[in-house]
Amino acid sequence: MDKTEKTIKKEQVYSGKVINLTKDEVLCPNGQKALREIVHHRGGVAILYKVDDKFIFEKQFRYALNEEIIEAPAGKLEEGEIPLEAAKRELLEETGYRPLDMIHLGDSYPTPGYSSEVIHLYYCPKAVKEERHLDNDENIDLIYLTLEEIEQLIESGAIKDSKTVAAIHLYKRKISKER
Amino acid sequence: MDKTEKTIKKEQVYSGKVINLTKDEVLCPNGQKALREIVHHRGGVAILYKVDDKFIFEKQFRYALNEEIIEAPAGKLEEGEIPLEAAKRELLEETGYRPLDMIHLGDSYPTPGYSSEVIHLYYCPKAVKEERHLDNDENIDLIYLTLEEIEQLIESGAIKDSKTVAAIHLYKRKISKER
Numbered sequence: 001m002d003k004t005e006k007t008i009k010k011e012q013v014y015s016g017k018v019i020n021l022t023k024d025e026v027l028c029p030n031g032q033k034a035l036r037e038i039v040h041h042r043g044g045v046a047i048l049y050k051v052d053d054k055f056i057f058e059k060q061f062r063y064a065l066n067e068e069i070i071e072a073p074a075g076k077l078e079e080g081e082i083p084l085e086a087a088k089r090e091l092l093e094e095t096g097y098r099p100l101d102m103i104h105l106g107d108s109y110p111t112p113g114y115s116s117e118v119i120h121l122y123y124c125p126k127a128v129k130e131e132r133h134l135d136n137d138e139n140i141d142l143i144y145l146t147l148e149e150i151e152q153l154i155e156s157g158a159i160k161d162s163k164t165v166a167a168i169h170l171y172k173r174k175i176s177k178e179r
Numbered sequence: 180m181d182k183t184e185k186t187i188k189k190e191q192v193y194s195g196k197v198i199n200l201t202k203d204e205v206l207c208p209n210g211q212k213a214l215r216e217i218v219h220h221r222g223g224v225a226i227l228y229k230v231d232d233k234f235i236f237e238k239q240f241r242y243a244l245n246e247e248i249i250e251a252p253a254g255k256l257e258e259g260e261i262p263l264e265a266a267k268r269e270l271l272e273e274t275g276y277r278p279l280d281m282i283h284l285g286d287s288y289p290t291p292g293y294s295s296e297v298i299h300l301y302y303c304p305k306a307v308k309e310e311r312h313l314d315n316d317e318n319i320d321l322i323y324l325t326l327e328e329i330e331q332l333i334e335s336g337a338i339k340d341s342k343t344v345a346a347i348h349l350y351k352r353k354i355s356k357e358r
Contacts (some may be wrong), residue, residue: 005240
């Protein structure tokens, strides 16, 4: 059975810097009408990169959670930018390493219930050291963690960021057979 | 160094059924002012439950992505509801199994960059069969998958939902030592 929900009406509620919001009236396959509040987001990237067998991770204050969290280097797509270019740019900006290659691990849907966002996950097998170029409103500490340390931080709840967990899960499955 | 961003001004942009949106002006530790667009969400739950060694998963059309996706049973917290109660309620409503026990696997932050949402992840080790009670605007097919089938669907990109990947990752680490 076709489960597609068809748009009856779309109302633009907010148009912002990072997100837009629409309030959509949809027709469900059973004939019911329903309201869908949808966050529109350009999408993002997250990148795993290792120096001497330790992944470069970040400690960053996240205002939405009012908490400093641990996560993989990541960022938003710029207008017109393809995910691969965003991944290369963000790794360089945030860590100072210029990627020489990028392997696409897969994509992640963080919030299918109300957002169009897709996060593209990459592993960088090789890069050269240059300079970091953080945005003015970014305040990021770099930390260096082995795969087992990351696994323990996920298990203990010290790493809760879903794109980071998804990237590590795919890395283990596709790149490394380390346990 | 304290990396906390302090709220200077908070503007309510939208107040809806599932999400609220505020536009906040914040003071960064370096003295810079920045804009933060924040989605406020009550939080959600996702639940892993197995019948005869197969996890009950769902195929559900997600309007925000315009796609039918595969994910674990999940839902939003109701007003005043604690995560454990939401997990019990959602598993029963969506699958027809009433949980007799719930193990908390951990929590997941789907979108730390712009949302306060936390998804609480559970594994149900025991339940009894009753009836499903879907919401009027829910259209969900149940599917039954082994852990290895789920792993293959994650690897191939057929499962991209981040709460599902996080739950499976934690399940493997904490409950099962299956490979």
